[in-house]
Structures are given as C-alpha cells and as structure tokens.
Amino acid sequence: MKFKNKGMVVGALLVLALAACSSNSPAGSGPKIDREGLSTLAQYNPQPRENIKDGGTLTTANGGAPDQLNPFHADYTSDSVQLFSWYNANLSLMSPDGKWSPNPDYLSDVKDQLVNGNRVVTYTINPKATFNDGTPIDWRAFETVWKVSNGKNKQYSVNSTDGYDIISSVKPGTNSKQAVVTYSGPWVWWQGQFNTLLNPKVGNPKTFNEGYIDNPHDEWGAGPYHIKSISKTDKTVVFERNPKWWGKPGKLDQRIFRNLESTAAINAFRNGELDAVDASSKEPNTQVKTMQGIDLRQSAALSTGFVALNPNSKTFSDPRVRQAVERALDRETLLKIKTEGMNYSEELPGSFVLYPFQAGYRDNLKQAGISYDEAAADKLLDDAGWAKGADGIRTKDGARLHLVWPIIGDAAVVKNVSVAAQAMLKKVGIELELPQRKGSEFADILAKKEYDTLYLGWATGGPDEGFYLFCQFYCSPDAGYSDAKTTTELAKQAKEIGRLPDKAQQESRFNDLEVEALKQYEVLPLFNGPKITAVKTGLANYGSGLFFRGRLEDIGWQK
Structure with missing residues (x-):
C-alpha cells in the first residue's frame, strides 16, 4: 500500500531515544507499548559524520520508479517524493520534535518578517549551489516552483497550490543568489513551501507535465547523490555519489531502491538482500523480531x-x-x-x-x-x-x-x-x-x-x-x-x-x-499505529525518527 506524502502544530515534545523500550526489543515482547509512549521516541541511531564509515550500500524496497517522477505533479506518489529527494535539493532539515531549520548545503540564511501585514521571507542561497547541468541555483529556481504551483496557469497539473497561491511575488534580493518571497497576508505556514526546488528548465507546462515521465532528468537535479541507473524491467533505482556535489560527500557508495511488494520485501530482508524494511504490522514484525544482528527502531507513526x-x-x-x-x-x-x-x-x-x-x-x-x-x-x-x-x-x-x-x-x-x-x-x-x-x-x-x-x-x-x-x-x-x-x-x-x-x-x-x-x-x-523499522545493526541516521529529516550525505554504516 502506498501513501501519498501529505499533515500537522506539535506541542512541546521531548524526544528521548530509548526512553520507553530498547531499540533492539521487538514490539511484541516486553512491556506494553502505547502510542503516547512512542510519541516521545525517535530511534534512528543518530551519529555524527566522524562515526560513520566511508563506503557501503543501503538497499531498501519501495514501489520502484513510478511513471511520473515529478513530485509537484498531480499524479505524484510517495515513491515520486522519495526518489526525487535523493537526487534533488533538500532545503530544510527537521528535528525529531518538528523544529524546522534551513539546510546549509543549500541555504546560508533564511529570514522572515512582516512588512505592512505581509509575510516576506528572504532566502540567501549557498554560493556554491548549482544544478548538475551547470545552471546556478538562484532566485529563478524559487520563481519556477511558485509559477508552476500557484494555480494561475491551469496548464500545469499540480498536486497542491496551498501557500503558493497567496504569494504575490518572487524576486531577486541583493543579488541573484537571494530569493525574496512576498506573501499576500501574514501566511504563518511559510516553512511548508520551497523545501525542494525545480530547475528553471522545467518551468513550462509541457516539460512540467511530461518531462519527468519515465525520465528522471538527472542533469536537472542537485545533491550529494545522483542517479546511476533505473532498470527498465524491474524499476530498481540505483544512486551513487554525485561528482558535481559541492558539499561533504555522501558516506554511502550506493543507495538502492528495489521494487518489491510487502511480502517479497520481508523475505528479501530475511535473506540479507535488504538493509532495512518496515515492520509496523503483525506479519512482518513476527518474521523479523527473532532475527539476529538487527534493530527494531520504533516511534509513533506519522x-x-x-x-x-x-x-x-x-x-x-x-x-x-x-x-x-x-x-x-x-x-x-x-x-x-x-x-x-x-x-x-x-x-x-x-x-x-x-x-x-x-x-x-x-x-x-x-x-x-x-x-x-x-x-x-x-x-x-x-x-x-x-x-x-x-x-x-x-x-x-x-x-x-x-x-x-x-x-x-x-x-x-x-x-x-x-x-x-x-x-x-x-x-x-x-x-x-x-x-x-x-x-x-x-x-x-x-x-x-x-x-x-x-x-x-x-x-x-x-x-x-x-x-x-x-x-x-x-x-x-x-x-x-x-x-x-x-x-x-x-x-x-x-x-x-x-x-x-x-x-x-x-x-x-x-x-x-x-x-x-x-x-x-x-x-x-x-x-495511526506504530512506526517500526527493522534495520541491520550499525545503520546510522536512519529508522523511525518522528519528524526527523537529516542530511542524506550523513546516512551510512557506523564504524
């Protein structure tokens, strides 16, 4: 079953790893676990980069490469969002309790203020930030996202106009590496916009609607990884380090997504072919909880x-x-x-x-x-x-x-x-x-x-x-x-x-x-249910992290 990736104000939540149960204790044993207890857990083995090995592969299962790889398009799926994020700009980070912060790989500063009752957000872009095709990541990338998503041009088939439809302008700031976004009114949810960007070359209806169909356009991406291959037969997607990345290199040699239904995914994990799998319901949980060399990482499911x-x-x-x-x-x-x-x-x-x-x-x-x-x-x-x-x-x-x-x-x-x-x-x-x-x-x-x-x-x-x-x-x-x-x-x-x-x-x-x-x-x-991720022991910065959203280049295998 696939989820469309769509919401929620968090109160003051203390996220205490391992507070209610051990990260390697199966959900079907030990003391009773309730959702309220899981809401204070974030189990994803957080580790600094210096504790992570250089190299290795992370392989998991999803629905494979969908026909439409553009996550802004109305026909997007959770797989579109997930795959796009691995080779495109991720402008924001989030703590397990939901605190938003800009990703310094792309943004050196973000300021918001009210000017005459209108929300004005100024994004200062990392000078090094560049799309793989050499196009600078500048204010035009923000403008492109706004124009395709604001609903004014009905030729764009978009998944949501919320927030973008009340933006009155997107303009350059002190230079092209600064985007000034002005809303019509005090829009308080501005952190929900511009969490990823589109290459300006996507900014026409035909390219937006059809350009990403069966074509990832790796050259339009920007991030620590890029697409090495997409299998035409089984839709397996392989990412590798991006030689055009300006930040710290990804710890993994490869990130692989295999197109597997739930039963096949559990069998592949048990056979050692996958490094992590969802175990949030009875059948997969029963099959993995007695395995050696794994952790069951738990939190409340979002x-x-x-x-x-x-x-x-x-x-x-x-x-x-x-x-x-x-x-x-x-x-x-x-x-x-x-x-x-x-x-x-x-x-x-x-x-x-x-x-x-x-x-x-x-x-x-x-x-x-x-x-x-x-x-x-x-x-x-x-x-x-x-x-x-x-x-x-x-x-x-x-x-x-x-x-x-x-x-x-x-x-x-x-x-x-x-x-x-x-x-x-x-x-x-x-x-x-x-x-x-x-x-x-x-x-x-x-x-x-x-x-x-x-x-x-x-x-x-x-x-x-x-x-x-x-x-x-x-x-x-x-x-x-x-x-x-x-x-x-x-x-x-x-x-x-x-x-x-x-x-x-x-x-x-x-x-x-x-x-x-x-x-x-x-x-x-x-x-709602629990979020239980079965992972091979040693996988860092990955698992069940509540609202956690970290840097992709820091996911890897602990030393």
Whole structure:
C-alpha cells in the first residue's frame, strides 16, 4: 500500500531515544507499548559524520520508479517524493520534535518578517549551489516552483497550490543568489513551501507535465547523490555519489531502491538482500523480531490509515449510505486486527489535522457524531430505501447494495483489515467486493476513481501539514474522495482561516472546519499505529525518527 506524502502544530515534545523500550526489543515482547509512549521516541541511531564509515550500500524496497517522477505533479506518489529527494535539493532539515531549520548545503540564511501585514521571507542561497547541468541555483529556481504551483496557469497539473497561491511575488534580493518571497497576508505556514526546488528548465507546462515521465532528468537535479541507473524491467533505482556535489560527500557508495511488494520485501530482508524494511504490522514484525544482528527502531507513526468513500459513486450519491458505512465499521476491532500480537495500544484518531499526541488535538470525529453503531447504520439504510433481501443483502429499485473495495498490494495487514470490514458491512446488508490489485496500480485506481471504498494512508512530513495542506486532503477533487460542492465550500473557508495571523487561532478554526468536513462522510480515520523499522545493526541516521529529516550525505554504516 502506498501513501501519498501529505499533515500537522506539535506541542512541546521531548524526544528521548530509548526512553520507553530498547531499540533492539521487538514490539511484541516486553512491556506494553502505547502510542503516547512512542510519541516521545525517535530511534534512528543518530551519529555524527566522524562515526560513520566511508563506503557501503543501503538497499531498501519501495514501489520502484513510478511513471511520473515529478513530485509537484498531480499524479505524484510517495515513491515520486522519495526518489526525487535523493537526487534533488533538500532545503530544510527537521528535528525529531518538528523544529524546522534551513539546510546549509543549500541555504546560508533564511529570514522572515512582516512588512505592512505581509509575510516576506528572504532566502540567501549557498554560493556554491548549482544544478548538475551547470545552471546556478538562484532566485529563478524559487520563481519556477511558485509559477508552476500557484494555480494561475491551469496548464500545469499540480498536486497542491496551498501557500503558493497567496504569494504575490518572487524576486531577486541583493543579488541573484537571494530569493525574496512576498506573501499576500501574514501566511504563518511559510516553512511548508520551497523545501525542494525545480530547475528553471522545467518551468513550462509541457516539460512540467511530461518531462519527468519515465525520465528522471538527472542533469536537472542537485545533491550529494545522483542517479546511476533505473532498470527498465524491474524499476530498481540505483544512486551513487554525485561528482558535481559541492558539499561533504555522501558516506554511502550506493543507495538502492528495489521494487518489491510487502511480502517479497520481508523475505528479501530475511535473506540479507535488504538493509532495512518496515515492520509496523503483525506479519512482518513476527518474521523479523527473532532475527539476529538487527534493530527494531520504533516511534509513533506519522500517518493515519483511513477509509475513503467515493462520493462520485452512484451508490454513494445519498450521504446516508456513506454515513451508514462509517457507522458500521468497528474501528477498535480493526485496530486490534492491524496490531494483533504486537502488544500495542492507542487512542483512536479523531482527526487528520493533528495527531492525538499533539498539543491542540481534538477528537473531531466524535464532535461530528460519528461512532460505531450497527443499529444506527441499519436505520440509515432503511431510511434511504434500501431493504434487506432473503440473503441479508439490501436492494433498492432492483439493484443490490454492492460496493467495490480494492485490496492494493499483498500486505497481509491490508487484506486482513479489508476482509474484516467486509464482514462488518455484511451485517448491515452491504455486499463488499474485494478485488486484488497491484501496488503499482495505486495511482491509476485513485485518479480514475476505480472504487467505491478504499483503504488508504495519509502520511505526513512535518508537524504543520494538516493545517496548510488541509485542502489538499479535504478540498481536492483530484484526491478522489471529495465532491464538487464539498470542495468549493471547504476550500473557501480554509483559505479564509489560512490568512489569519495567529497559529493558535487558526488551530481552533481548522478543528471546527474539520468537523464540517467529516460530516460529509467521505473519509473515516481508522488508526495511526506504530512506526517500526527493522534495520541491520550499525545503520546510522536512519529508522523511525518522528519528524526527523537529516542530511542524506550523513546516512551510512557506523564504524
């Protein structure tokens, strides 16, 4: 299962490595672990460069090279984001508790100030920073990102305009190596913009939309690594040190991503072919926790598993049917299925805006009046005119109440959760079809809306994303689970809230708005879960780090 990489304000969190459990203790043994305890953990073996060997390879699994490698494009996936980051500019760093800082490899200084009520951010660019093709990284790279992402030119098919759409100008400062970004208003979430850049050569609609399809354009990148090869057969991607990099060299000789489904990835890790693998659910955790020479690094997962209900589906044209589905799903039971045998518990999520461990979190799902109630689900379907037949499945006007819920990929946890949901919905007279689909088909399934219901994930990269990307999740018809009416009204209100000058005030208003969004019955948060990464002992600056975002050149093998 793939996550689109999209959010959340962190309160004062103390990130104490190894505070609640040992980094090599499996999650299914020892004292009970809960999500609140994991929210104070960041286990990624932080090491300074002098403690890391020169050389070696890091091999992990993902979905391989997607067709669209441009992470700014509407058809991006988590693989697009991950691969792009390994050979392009990463302008920001983040501590495990979510504190943002500029990456000095690219930025020598960043200043923000309010000028006549408008946010002005001045980025001073490292004089040495240069794209691989020799183009200087200067204010024009910032301008390019703004112009493709601000939504003014509809020829650009972008994944999000949030923040970029209220920028009034991007201009050079004292020289071309300084970019001055001026917002229209006090935009407080400016750290969410310009965390990576585009080569100015990408700045026309045709190149932006089509240039990265099956072509990484390594020459447009800039970073400690560059692409050595992409296999046309199995989509394996190999990175090596970039000879044109101006900073400290990468510690690794090679960074390799193999295209493997979940089961194959676990087998490859057990056979020594991979150096790290996700072990956040029962099946992979059970298979790796008895292995020797590995660490299980744990933290709270920065993601929310959820059910998307396609409002464009004919069956779901009546919101009472969507609400009935949400009321029929027992989230407590689904969480137990996901984490069975892992000695784990959590407070069920009530929001996509904040996680339960974050300051300001509110259970907006509860405020929206959505909770497990089989009798209420039955009544909603009765009132909507769906009558139970002799076999228990409801019909209306000769049609069966039949929904399609694709199972994407071969992860056992996805199948188990889906099968359990099928049984729950059958109790209220809903027939759920579970077609098996490949992980590589995820983007098409979402874009073409080839589902009625779908088990997805909302993954976050920073503590504030739930606010400034609120509309990317709730207001985007491209997401596949928002209808036109919902999109228009929520977007209007979200834009108004985003212009408020105070973060605390925005936090409260966004919570209120999320209640209204959840009342559309188009998404249902299920659970968050732990983030458990199984790694070979000695791998440094890699693992389960909460919000941690470090320098790629410092990932490697400890001496």
